[in-house]
Amino acid sequence: xxxxxxxxxxxxxxxxxxxxxxxxxxxxxxxxxxxxxxxxxxxxxxxxxxxxxxxxxxxxxxxxxxxxxxxxxxxxxxxxxxxxxxxxxxxxxxxxxxxxxxxxxxxxxxxxxxxxxxxxxxxxxxxxxxxxxxxxxxxxxxxxxxxxxxxxxxxxxxxxxxxxxxxxxxxxxxxxxxxxxxxxxxxxxxxxxxxxxxxxxxxxxxxxxxxxxxxxxxxxxxxxxxxxxxxxxxxxxxxxxxxxxxxxxxxxxxxxxxxxxxxxxxxxxxxxxxxxxxxxxxxxxxxxxxxxxxxxxxxxxxxxxxxxxxxxxxxxxxxxxxxxxxxxxxxxxxxxxxxxxxxxxxxxxxxxxxxxxxxxxxxxxxxxxxxxxxxxxxxxxxxxxxxxxxxxxxxxxxxxxxxxxxxxxxxxxxxxxxxxxxxxxxxxxxxxxxxxxxxxxxxxxxxxxxxxxxxxxxxxxxxxxxxxxxxxxxxxx
Amino acid sequence: xxxxxxxxxxxxxxxxxxxxxxxxxxxxxxxxxxxxxxxxxxxxxxxxxxxxxxxxxxxxxxxxxxxxxxxxxxxxxxxxxxxxxxxxxxxxxxxxxxxxxxxxxxxxxxxxxxxxxxxxxxxxxxxxxxxxxxxxxxxxxxxxxxxxxxxxxxxxxxxxxxxxxxxxxxxxxxxxxxxxxxxxxxxxxxxxxxxxxxxxxxxxxxxxxxxxxxxxxxxxxxxxxxxxxxxxxxxxxxxxxxxxxxxxxxxxxxxxxxxxxxxxxxxxxxxxxxxxxxxxxxxxxxxxxxxxxxxxxxxxxxxxxxxxxxxxxxxxxxxxxxxxxxxxxxxxxxxxxxxxxxxxxxxxxxxxxxxxxxxxxxxxxxxxxxxxxxxxxxxx
Numbered sequence: 001x002x003x004x005x006x007x008x009x010x011x012x013x014x015x016x017x018x019x020x021x022x023x024x025x026x027x028x029x030x031x032x033x034x035x036x037x038x039x040x041x042x043x044x045x046x047x048x049x050x051x052x053x054x055x056x057x058x059x060x061x062x063x064x065x066x067x068x069x070x071x072x073x074x075x076x077x078x079x080x081x082x083x084x085x086x087x088x089x090x091x092x093x094x095x096x097x098x099x100x101x102x103x104x105x106x107x108x109x110x111x112x113x114x115x116x117x118x119x120x121x122x123x124x125x126x127x128x129x130x131x132x133x134x135x136x137x138x139x140x141x142x143x144x145x146x147x148x149x150x151x152x153x154x155x156x157x158x159x160x161x162x163x164x165x166x167x168x169x170x171x172x173x174x175x176x177x178x179x180x181x182x183x184x185x186x187x188x189x190x191x192x193x194x195x196x197x198x199x200x201x202x203x204x205x206x207x208x209x210x211x212x213x214x215x216x217x218x219x220x221x222x223x224x225x226x227x228x229x230x231x232x233x234x235x236x237x238x239x240x241x242x243x244x245x246x247x248x249x250x251x252x253x254x255x256x257x258x259x260x261x262x263x264x265x266x267x268x269x270x271x272x273x274x275x276x277x278x279x280x281x282x283x284x285x286x287x288x289x290x291x292x293x294x295x296x297x298x299x300x301x302x303x304x305x306x307x308x309x310x311x312x313x314x315x316x317x318x319x320x321x322x323x324x325x326x327x328x329x330x331x332x333x334x335x336x337x338x339x340x341x342x343x344x345x346x347x348x349x350x351x352x353x354x355x356x357x358x359x360x361x362x363x364x365x366x367x368x369x370x371x372x373x374x375x376x377x378x379x380x381x382x383x384x385x386x387x388x389x390x391x392x393x394x395x396x397x398x399x400x401x402x403x404x405x406x407x408x409x410x411x412x413x414x415x416x417x418x419x420x421x422x423x424x425x426x427x428x429x430x431x432x433x434x435x436x437x438x439x440x441x442x443x444x445x446x447x448x449x450x451x452x453x454x455x456x457x458x459x460x461x462x463x464x465x466x467x468x469x470x471x472x473x474x475x476x477x
Numbered sequence: 478x479x480x481x482x483x484x485x486x487x488x489x490x491x492x493x494x495x496x497x498x499x500x501x502x503x504x505x506x507x508x509x510x511x512x513x514x515x516x517x518x519x520x521x522x523x524x525x526x527x528x529x530x531x532x533x534x535x536x537x538x539x540x541x542x543x544x545x546x547x548x549x550x551x552x553x554x555x556x557x558x559x560x561x562x563x564x565x566x567x568x569x570x571x572x573x574x575x576x577x578x579x580x581x582x583x584x585x586x587x588x589x590x591x592x593x594x595x596x597x598x599x600x601x602x603x604x605x606x607x608x609x610x611x612x613x614x615x616x617x618x619x620x621x622x623x624x625x626x627x628x629x630x631x632x633x634x635x636x637x638x639x640x641x642x643x644x645x646x647x648x649x650x651x652x653x654x655x656x657x658x659x660x661x662x663x664x665x666x667x668x669x670x671x672x673x674x675x676x677x678x679x680x681x682x683x684x685x686x687x688x689x690x691x692x693x694x695x696x697x698x699x700x701x702x703x704x705x706x707x708x709x710x711x712x713x714x715x716x717x718x719x720x721x722x723x724x725x726x727x728x729x730x731x732x733x734x735x736x737x738x739x740x741x742x743x744x745x746x747x748x749x750x751x752x753x754x755x756x757x758x759x760x761x762x763x764x765x766x767x768x769x770x771x772x773x774x775x776x777x778x779x780x781x782x783x784x785x786x787x788x789x790x791x792x793x794x795x796x797x798x799x800x801x802x803x804x805x806x807x808x809x810x811x812x813x814x815x816x817x818x819x820x821x822x823x824x825x826x827x828x829x830x831x832x833x834x835x836x837x838x839x840x841x842x843x844x845x846x847x848x849x850x851x852x853x854x855x856x857x
Contacts, residue, residue: 454661463658
């Protein structure tokens with residue numbers, strides 16, 4: 001297996017027939033971070049998190065108005081219509097909401113795909129997808145239905161080659177994560193707002209939500225088994241007041257534009273907290289920031305991230321020595337990510353075991369379309385439903401843990417059959433080409449004699465291309 | 478059982494038909510209709526339409542010389558030829574003079590690559606990839622105005638590509654992977670323990686679910702073609718793809734299934750076209766034939782000449798056209814001798830169907846691989 005093929009497939013998104021193979025693959029990989037565009041035009045043209053937050057707020061208002069979804073009306077909300085009229089209104093609104101969700105989501109997925117297909121920095125794009133999954137949200141909540149794109153585009157992309165602490169902070173402050181893990185309404189029991197609510201005997205007492213704090217510790221930083229319930233409680237208290245503009249509880253809330261991070265002093269739990277053995281006495285917003293900064297540089301976080309990176313790029317069971325080296329590199333560089341990527345691609349293990357990873361549906365789809373020289377989903381192939389069918393709806397893993405990074409999750413009978421179907425479809429939609437020449441170009445030094453023969457003996461060029469896309473060496477990297 | 482996927486497909490198909498922009502143009506000024514079915518993978522012409530009096534066929538083919546007994550006896554077409562029992566509908570049309578055969582036909586191509594041969598079949602050239610456009614596209618400027626020809630497939634086949642406007646139409650779903658692709662995938666995974674096991678399980682599950690020719694399959698696409706062509710203001714030319722003919726192994730069973738499917742496609746076209754069937758010519762052509770002899774896996778390998786099947790109200794039916802070279806002498810000592818030029822059959826067919834000067838068709842459409850147009854294939 002050639003070094004170029006490993007660089008293109010293991011670290012990239014697969015070869016394109018219209019691009020030349022890199023002469024110095026390692027240098028090519030590292031140089032990508034200067035070429036990488038955090039905010040390309042196709043993303044800048046899409047509605048951002050602020051727009052999606054405003055949409056969410058409008059949706060909530062609608063739901064309250066018609067009194068469905070268990071959302072109680074608030075003082076000042078207009079009187080709901082009654083009877084058949086109410087039913088018709090509710091149905092019309094729900095239909096419009098669904099269509100708006102679908103259109104926004106499809107636009108975001110298309111943009112992600114277009115970037116991946118055309119990218120000259122595929123290693124950097126892979127890291128975007130990796131971190132997006134590490135900090136997974138899922139679009140199956142009303143609040144996050146259209147937040148998958150903004151989360152990845154605004155919180156992940158700008159920080160993939162910076163410090164992990166900046167990435168962690170950007171994600172934690174983003175409305176996607178705030179909404180997904182119920183942080184935006186988390187109020188300290190000893191906060192000013194809670195005290196006022198108690199005095200007024202308000203029907204709904206505000207309270208603490210530990211969801212985000214727990215997942216930061218378990219999924220984003222230290223990892224499962226390396227934190228205690230006391231750590232969760234401490235971080236959750238420190239995070240109270242971290243919220244998003246557009247959902248103000250008056251009279252004590254500060255106003256801010258929809259979607260924008262805001263710290264609400266009146267919601268914050270006063271006092272010191274202890275997390276991972278360290279006590280934090282800071283006031284206000286600075287308290288959770290200090291905890292996040294320390295968590296980012298915790299040796300256990302270094303191990304957790306090193307394990308996940310090595311598992312994603314090298315092997316489902318990452319070599320322990322490699323994990324150790326990556327973690328040490330991370331700590332020695334103060335949590336800077338670029339040196340870790342450098343250590344990853346200079347590791348002998350990275351270039352040793354061939355085809356150890358089974359591509360997940362997204363990586364497979366992107367590499368298949370790149371191999372066919374496509375820049376967009378061809379013909380009437382709609383990409384979001386296609387990935388749904390292949391078993392990996394984008395930004396919808398259903399859990400904050402994200403998609404598993406193991407062959408055992410993706411290599412299954414029905415999933416394989418779906419790939420064969422999609423391969424046949426994509427190959428029939430792609431511009432005609434000679435699959436014999438294409439195979440040698442997109443799998444340089446990897447193409448087995450068995451696959452080359454099968455392609456050459458296919459009964460049509462389209463069938464030959466489909467066979468290339470589902471060949472054992474194309475399904476893996 | 479109607480599953481979710483096929484329901485979506487049905488909905489998509491109906492919606493697509495109504496909305497497709499390329500299909501609603503001014504009325505055509507010709508009543509003649511052409512359906513071209515590309516049989517990809519090399520149909521064994523000797524098994525589809527067998528010579529009745531060739532002892533050498535039995536010598537070289539052994540058990541494969543006759544269709545499996547449980548399918549019934551070969552169906553006599555003429556004194557010299559029989560049709561495979563899976564082509565019962567076609568044989569019925571032949572008796573009613575609505576179907577015909579041209580045998581021992583080959584394109585100018587004399588090697589044995591599917592891709593190259595299909596390219597020549599579709600471009601009408603004399604070398605693979607020498608021409609960029611399809612011969613059917615080059616024919617269009619000679620025809621009276623009509624809505625653009627339609628390929629009933631996701632992508633436009635080379636046959637229709639070129640300067641003249643054409644369109645393609647297919648249901649907006651993932652078609653189930655073709656039987657041929659699935660069989661090749663199975664072979665491809667034989668050396669990979671994980672994929673071999675997964676594929677085996679997937680196929681076992683599918684077999685239990687009884688997944689046959691559903692929406693998106695060739696018969697459904699033939700029905701779509703018929704619906705489009707039957708419209709008075711619809712297109713006049715449709716192209717269908719039918720793959721799966723590359724019967725290197727276990728030919729008896731697979732070829733019977735292929736032929737039955739083709740037979741059903743033709744019957745579907747006839748019933749869907751209704752009165753327009755009288756104005757229709759269906760041409761079924763393949764890239765090359767198969768070896769006369771059986772190979773080591775009860776199949777046949779890539780050969781040279783094959784048969785062209787014609788059907789429709791415009792066919793000069795009830796005949797096996799052209800000369801028959803016999804099986805005493807074989808091409809390269811293995812294949813049916815090519816005695817009739819495919820381009821001669823194509824030029825003669827379309828010239829007759831659309832009332833064009835045959836020489837003009839040869840000059841304009843088949844200039845790089847000209848052959849005198851075959852006369853008498855089509856009724857005026």
